[in-house]
Amino acid sequence: MQSRFAQRDMEALQELQTAGIYIGGEPVKRFEMDYAQYCGTNFCIGTGNGMDALTIILRAEKQLGRLPEKARVLVPAHTYIATFLSIVEAGMQPVPVDVHDLLITKEVLENHLESIDAAVVVDIYGKLVDDEVYAFAKANNLPIYTDAAQSQGATTRNGDKSGSRGMASAFSFYPTKNLGALGDAGAITTNDEELAVMSRRMANYGRTSRFVNDIKGVNSRLDPLQAAFLNNRLLFxxxxxxxxxxxxxxxxxxxxxxxxxxxxxxxxxxxxxxxxxxxxxxxxxxxxxxxxxxxxxxxxxxxxxxxxxxxxxxxxxxxxxxxxxxxxxxxxxxxxxxxxxxxxxxxxxxxxxx
Ligand SMILES: Cc1ncc(COP(=O)(O)O)c(C=O)c1O
Missing domain, CATH: 3.90.1150.10 (Aspartate Aminotransferase, domain 1)
Structure with a gap:
């Protein structure tokens, strides 16, 4: 079956080829702007995939001195392994806990509060983690991050979109996701400017300018072709x-x-x-x-x-x-x-x- 996006996707490919844009460029900028606006956040940073997005958030937080080396990060046992791997990849320690029904609850955070430095919650199956979990974390100064790989576009009763809750959210645009690219792609959303700047730097070799690298970063870029495909799909x-x-x-x-x-x-x-x-x-x-x-x-x-x-x-x-x-x-x-x-x-x- 021909994809309903086939025509627009071919046009996007031709435009990029004609313009000679292979890294970054207008489609990435546009997606980052539009997706931030869609989620209701101040910032969106494209990444190579969803696992990188979460790893980069955690590494950036460590770089900013907000999380310690080897931080103990609470994580639901009911998730895809990528969530655990991101924590390890950031040099931190997963603290797995059971879920209630499908998700992490406030009570779980409460029970572990003394023994953790941060929490990563997961909107599993697309179901958003309850507002009271974020409220509890905030009230207790517990940094909380969202693995929103599965919840693009989900909205709370108060009208808050997935990606706008907690310190930052990590999205995957793996092809089968509700908003899916035609290959690997991901993004970080946040309202925190320092974290946004550090995440962008972390995702780009730790670079501050063309020849200057002041931290050890990684290479995890949102591909412009994938960004163009995502731009076509975000409208739907x-x-x-x-x-x-x-x-x-x-x-x-x-x-x-x-x-x-x-x-x-x-x-x-x-x-x-x-x-x-x-x-x-x-x-x-x-x-x-x-x-x-x-x-x-x-x-x-x-x-x-x-x-x-x-x-x-x-x-x-x-x-x-x-x-x-x-x-x-x-x-x-x-x-x-x-x-x-x-x-x-x-x-x-x-x-x-x-
Ligand atoms: C809950 C969850 N976290 C993380 C990921 C990792 O995303 P990606 O495959 O884009 O690295 C996925 C997607 O497979 C996921 O479902």
Whole structure:
């Protein structure tokens, strides 16, 4: 199927080729301006991918003297491994904790407050972490950062957009995200000018001017072609998220199968619906049953970071809720281009599963 963006994308490629722009340039500037405005933040800094975005935020905070060397950073066990890896890559120590339902709660922060230097929270599946978590962190001077890789465009009840909460947020624009590029891409959003300036420097070899590097930085740039593709897609994000929510509402209202557990009743609130999860003991049979009917599902995720060999040091930890989610989750199709009749066929198939 031809992408609905094919024509605009080809034009963007031709424009860049004609202008000879291969690094930086107008599309990156435009995306950074428009995405900051979209999120309601003062600054947006493009990066090579989402994992780099979070690593750069943490490294920049350390450079600014706001986080110590080897800072202890609370992180939900229920996340993609990239969140853990970013913390390690920044020279810090992940402090994994279990989630309540899907997310970190204020109580979890409260219980760990004395033993951590900072927290990274994750808007998993697109569901925004509750406002009271940020309020608690602020009241207790705990630096808090958001892994917003999955929540582009999600909006709280108060109208705050994903990316505008906490000290800074890290976005991934991996192709399958609600706002996805055609390759790797990411961004940082923040209202903090010092952090914005330091992050930009950190992402560009630690460079202050062409020949002067006063800190050890990295090379993680938002590619201008990817920025141009993102510019084409940003205009459609709100509408696409509305369509995702409409599909999710059908699932919430019409899936009736005792074997298939739906997410909590408030799942649709403050959510970009990057993933629509259901939970089953009999996951493999369900996935095969749907695949036989031409319905593709996926799993987010099967093995939590703390149980991976890469994080052997955490293998002894037990997080029952995270483990339950990783053992039972199946992601249903919720792409905005799904037709109503396709959604109905999915519901019928799910209700027939026995
Ligand atoms: C929660 C979470 N964090 C971080 C990342 C890393 O993003 P990227 O693949 O752009 O590095 C992803 C995306 O895969 C993610 O889902």
């Amino acid at each position: 994000l709100d509408n696409d998220n509305k369509k995702r929510k409409k599909i999710a509402r059908v699932y919430m209202e019409q899936i009736e199968n005792p074997k298939v557990k739906l997410p909590a009743a408030d799942f649709l609130e403050s959510n970009s619906i990057h993933v629509f999860p259901v939970f089953l003991e009999d996951r493999d049979a369900f996935v095969t049953f749907l695949a036989d009917r031409g319905i593709q599902t996926s799993i987010h995720y099967a093995i939590p970071p703390h149980q991976q060999q890469a994080f052997e040091e955490f293998n002894h930890l037990s997080f029952p809720q995270t483990q339950y989610l990783h053992n039972t989750e199946v992601s249903l199709p919720c792409h905005p281009l799904l037709e109503d009749h396709e959604v109905q066929e999915i519901v019928i198939a799910i209700n027939e599963f026995s």
